[in-house]
Amino acid sequence: MAKYDYDFVVIGGGPAGRRAAIQASKLGKSVAVVDDQKLIGGVSVHTGTLPSKTIRESVMSVTGWRDQHFKSRQHRNGIKLMQDSINSRLSTTLGDEVEVIDSQLARNNVAILKGKAKFCGTHKLAIQQNFQGKKTIFSVTAEKFLIAVGTKPFRPKSIPFNGTTVIDSDSVAANLPMPKSITVVGGGVIGLEYATIFSTLEIPVTVVEARERILEFIDRDIIANFVQQLSDRGINLRLGRTIDRISLNKQGHPTIILDDGRQVQSEMLLFTAGRVGAVDSLGLEKVGIACDSRGRLEVDRQSLQTSQPHIYAAGDIIGFPALASTSMEQGRQAACHAFGAPIQNSGNSFPLGIYAIPEIASIGLSEEEARAKGFQVEIGIARFQETSRGHILGNCKGMLKCIFDLHARTLLGVHIVGEGATELIHIGQAVINLNGGIDYLSDNVFNFPTLAEAYKVAALDAYNRMPKPRLRA
Template sequence: MSCLEIMPKLGLTMTEGMLAKWHKREGDKIEKGEILFEVETDKLTNEVEAKDNGIVRRILVEEGETVKCLAPVAIIAAENEDISNLLKEAGADEEGTSAEKSEEPEVQNAAEKAGIKDVVVIGGGPGGYIAAIRAAQLGNKVTLVENAELGGTCLNVGCIPTKTLLHSADVYCEIKDSRNLGIDVGEVSINWNNIQKRKKRITKRLVAGVKGLLAYNKVNIIKGFAKMETEKSILVTKEDGGTEKVAFDNAIISTGSLPFVPFIPGIGLEGVIDSTGALNLKSLPETIVIIGAGVIGVEFASLFSQLGKKVTILERLPFILAPIDREISNLIGDKLSKQGAVVNTGCKVTKIEKAGNGLKVDFDKGNESFSVEAEKVLVTIGRKANTEGLGLDKIGVRMEKDNVCVDDHMKTNISNIYAAGDCTGKNMLAHVASEQGVVAAENISGKDVKMDYKTVPFCVYTKPEIASVGLTEEQAVENGIEYETGIFLMGANGKAMISKEADGIIKIISDKKTEEILGVHIMAPGATDLITEGALALRLEATVDEIITTVHAHPTIGEAFKEAALAAQNRSLNSVN
């Protein structure tokens, strides 16, 4: 029995979908219920099952093509069955090509379409792809140029894969400690290969989701390296060596950043890795030295120490996690030490050299010299803007070192060229890049919006998590602000005790006279989710009293936020004032 396989309607608002992958090819046998193909919509990838048994006689839609819901995509029939009628029904010729694809809107000249612009976005990370989508939503014709994978550093070799590995480490620790939860289990071991496979699956699915979103918004994607030719055009060099010139009315530079490589003798030795190398290790090292204790370094220290590996941290500053409130950075330093990590601050790395089957790192601390040996050395000193080779100097874009200079509208000194994300050097966080991308796209489209950094949260995915927004206590002192602090210890919070993560605190910093909340700093389970309440408080210029008079559910981590606000008025109800 022959049948037409169609693009399914997977939701009330779905009108079309991109056929992401065929699981079967023409001539393959298939049984009813087997996965036939994958379809992408928004940020989801859905597997579609065959409706009948048979052979895939014709594939009518190629991978990557977008078609309307209920449009035919394949024909399944018996081996010698006549499928000519089905080909006609599908609107295909005898070769089986051409299904009903989504109609392209009528093309009009730019002059006939007031306000519609040709926009080029260079870079497909969280700044670039979001900028492209927003520009397209506003009616512009958008081309996105990306030299590597869509999603950028964050999605492919940064935020998402790192947090995936950290989650596996968290679960491993919980299972190991399950006896204290009243659960007896057998021996627990780490399957690093399977952890890596899960990381790749999640990354692949999210990258596919980005592709689907761009396709849905009719963004043209060109894979290649872009270089400025003029203020109105770029030249894209593709993988095969061919080039394509792309003209534009406006451009958004969003090329991200690269790991900063400091000058340390021996830094090029085998076994010295950056964060990308750490994410793709074939096996877990038993010993590792981490140079740099910013967010990346501390997260990797948390990961490897939770997995039972010997970690040594070397940090130049007298404290770890420089942007974080000092009280909390000290707490997480103590926590890492309890997990077995050795934390060295105020030290300078002088040399890396081979030592047996591993590496030796020499460093100075005060007037003394020390050394430590390990299988791997992870360098996480920081990141720098990825702008080399773009030709920005050729067209006169103002730069500071490698950073693209922009104003609060994300506009460069060239009136039709904007920039967003790490390449601006403003604040190297994925959510900042996305917001900057939106600001750039909206200003290109005639709106007047400015980037506001007041409510930008800062998150660290240790265990427990850390999150921060607004002024730290150190910054308040430095700026001469009269302030009050309200601190609540998570050891007095029922949900934190249940979760066995009672080591942290919530600290609220408020103006002494007005009680307006100036900063929120959290070390607690789910801190990276809870910080949104702090960011909203800053956005709305909320006072301590407005937090207090908001009813918080019990038992939750969130109620500790209210307790910290109460503590600012010296009237905490669940701790001693």
């Protein structure tokens, strides 16, 4: 039997990579993580999930957003103070997260190999390190590999990026700008998260999106509520529009000419229309693995194996849903499959969370999906204004929607828009995955006053329109 330096080598220290590494170590395997960042954590920690969510929380704090219903919000007369507060919180949060990750990997005896990884054989990686201007290369071998390198912003040549007035999401994460106005190109998750953050700072925002509908994978009623909230705040949505060209004036401020001839002018342009896999230097051709036009890898969704059975891939690099939470689970499942361990909960529904302002969360089937699959459904709606907690918080614009199977009475899907949605969704997750339904939610006692009561309100909303259960003899 061939001898290798490690049983399992993970390329990338983000959510998928580190969860896979720890899982493989717990299975008694020798494991290493190869990461080319100065600090461990991957895109999730340094330019993606944590920075954007930390910025969001900081902005809501310094602007008094959560108290807007009861008092006037702070004005933008202390921009420098606001930036300092946001950057300080960001630095502290990311530093703490890196310490936690380092500790977790160390406790599980996972080796961290710093440098850029490149396949140079079927079971062999070359790792290039740059230290004080000096390059060194060494190699490691492994029985099995996981590619979890994540993605980077898509930067088409037609966009005049300059790092100051025309930027991508990595630039925002590094140092939140405070322009007088901004155009966000891309109405996906990242674009809408940042668009609502800037709007909360009372910066005029225009969103340009080529599709006719934003967030097409989210239930239509939730998106309608979300779009109405954006409209109420003055966010201008230009849907179904593409960019013809972009010009910069003497100050570098962009003017976007759309395909219908209309112009959008602003002080800054944030381009968030897509991401690409960070695979260009991995040497995939050496192991016979191909990627698509956006650098994503195709895998068997059950095993997470690539076209090479001993090489797995997980996380953003394999495409939708490209969330930190699902990436972690994919990494765990890949490690389990690689070493013959049973995979638990692989059939369960996973929640989606979008940290816009307000938040959006979803699990299970949307109403459209349920009907398309042949279910006869009943819908229960609860608006946050129907809960006492909503009034206490001044948070009355949100809503919760439950999809029930009309005959089996089970819960098929939950969809929420409003503050706290990404926390509330886990109640629905538990009920769906435990095959519960309307009778549990309508009979259950929730703490009062809480936003969680919305589940009971939604269940009771649907209850009177559903056939009554047969009484037991």
